[in-house]
Amino acid sequence: MTDHAHAFCCPDHSGAAPAEAILAQAEARARARGARLTPVRRRTLEILLEAHGALGAYDVLEKLAAEGYGTQPPVAYRALNFLVEHGLAHRIRRLNAFTACTHPGEDHRAAFLICAQCNSVTEATAPELSRALHAAARTAGFTIECSTIEALGRCSACTPA
Amino acid sequence: MTDHAHAFCCPDHSGAAPAEAILAQAEARARARGARLTPVRRRTLEILLEAHGALGAYDVLEKLAAEGYGTQPPVAYRALNFLVEHGLAHRIRRLNAFTACTHPGEDHRAAFLICAQCNSVTEATAPELSRALHAAARTAGFTIECSTIEALGRCSACTPA
DNA sequence: GCCTTGACTGTTATGATATAACAACAGATA
DNA sequence: TATCTGTTGTTATATCATAACAGTCAAGGC
Numbered sequence: 001m002t003d004h005a006h007a008f009c010c011p012d013h014s015g016a017a018p019a020e021a022i023l024a025q026a027e028a029r030a031r032a033r034g035a036r037l038t039p040v041r042r043r044t045l046e047i048l049l050e051a052h053g054a055l056g057a058y059d060v061l062e063k064l065a066a067e068g069y070g071t072q073p074p075v076a077y078r079a080l081n082f083l084v085e086h087g088l089a090h091r092i093r094r095l096n097a098f099t100a101c102t103h104p105g106e107d108h109r110a111a112f113l114i115c116a117q118c119n120s121v122t123e124a125t126a127p128e129l130s131r132a133l134h135a136a137a138r139t140a141g142f143t144i145e146c147s148t149i150e151a152l153g154r155c156s157a158c159t160p161a
Numbered sequence: 162m163t164d165h166a167h168a169f170c171c172p173d174h175s176g177a178a179p180a181e182a183i184l185a186q187a188e189a190r191a192r193a194r195g196a197r198l199t200p201v202r203r204r205t206l207e208i209l210l211e212a213h214g215a216l217g218a219y220d221v222l223e224k225l226a227a228e229g230y231g232t233q234p235p236v237a238y239r240a241l242n243f244l245v246e247h248g249l250a251h252r253i254r255r256l257n258a259f260t261a262c263t264h265p266g267e268d269h270r271a272a273f274l275i276c277a278q279c280n281s282v283t284e285a286t287a288p289e290l291s292r293a294l295h296a297a298a299r300t301a302g303f304t305i306e307c308s309t310i311e312a313l314g315r316c317s318a319c320t321p322a
Numbered sequence: 323g324c325c326t327t328g329a330c331t332g333t334t335a336t337g338a339t340a341t342a343a344c345a346a347c348a349g350a351t352a
Numbered sequence: 353t354a355t356c357t358g359t360t361g362t363t364a365t366a367t368c369a370t371a372a373c374a375g376t377c378a379a380g381g382c
Contacts (some may be wrong), residue, residue: 129294132170133287136284143320145314230331239331257367
């Protein structure tokens with residue numbers, strides 16, 4: 001799943017928001033919400049941050065198990081679900097996978113851009129997009145609780161010039 | 162999954178676009194694309210059209226099997242994938258389920274509104290939404306091949322007045 | 323007519339993803 | 353200290369999806 005050669009296709013994980021800062025933010029955010037970022041949970045978030053692209057629950061589990069945490073699926077799913085619930089990670093449904101949130105703290109509704117070639121997942125904040133979706137829902141008399149926006153295609157690095 | 166009492170929450174399947182018309186359109190569309198809407202495929206589409214909300218592949222399989230078609234998962238998945246590929250049905254990723262396209266023929270990019278209470282799935286055409294997504298992608302240098310937009314919430318019938 | 327061809331259907335078997343239910347434990351608190 | 357709540361880990365199982373292969377059938381070339 002994450003077997004690409006790691007060239008220039010993963011903008012977020014060598015650049016802008018370094019893992020340590022994100023972890024610190026995550027810690028603060030969890031605290032603020034009365035939730036505990038326990039060792040497994042913290043380590044799970046680190047694993048996601050270290051990854052290129054999104055990771056499946058079983059990929060995460062494998063790493064956790066190798067480090068002495070539990071070896072069974074619920075261990076990974078619980079940690080991942082915790083992170084998702086608290087806005088520290090996102091579930092990418094098209095991939096049955098998870099990715100760290102690259103800007104936790106902000107109350108955002110993101111769209112995910114999934115590169116079919118290098119497997120990178122880019123989180124695009126798009127207020128207008130969210131607005132358009134809510135508008136469309138309102139027209140139908142529908143009240144949105146949460147939404148998923150995912151696009152599959154080619155990232156800038158994988159697009160032939 | 163589809164065990165609600167069928168009150169007023171499924172706008173599309175007692176109203177606007179009757180199943181027969183959709184089937185006829187589907188037939189025409191398949192023909193036009195050089196594809197064959199064989200008995201299993203047609204019946205699968207009918208099953209989706211008859212359903213309240215979206216159906217899982219195994220739900221569809223159960224019905225097909227009961228009617229003398231194959232009894233194994235690939236039978237359902239193949240038919241469903243055919244329908245999706247030809248724009249006659251949609252995959253709802255959040256539900257691991259499928260739903261008939263309520264307006265085949267139009268080259269649309271739809272958003273799906275999933276009611277958490279009655280399980281209905283409404284297909285909302287939203288040109289602006291699509292436009293906003295493409296715009297957001299372009300900003301990131303990303304080229305979209307296909308996209309998924311799904312929202313979970315309450316439909317009009319399930320929203321307390 | 324009949325034979326080749328390619329698409330379709332069905333099967334067995336297996337893989338991949340996800341959760342239910344329970345036991346042990348750790349920290350907070352009355 | 354006794355108890356409660358939340359967390360972790362386990363076993364077992366449920367759910368979703370596909371690979372690979374064999375038989376079938378309709379359409380077109382000869």
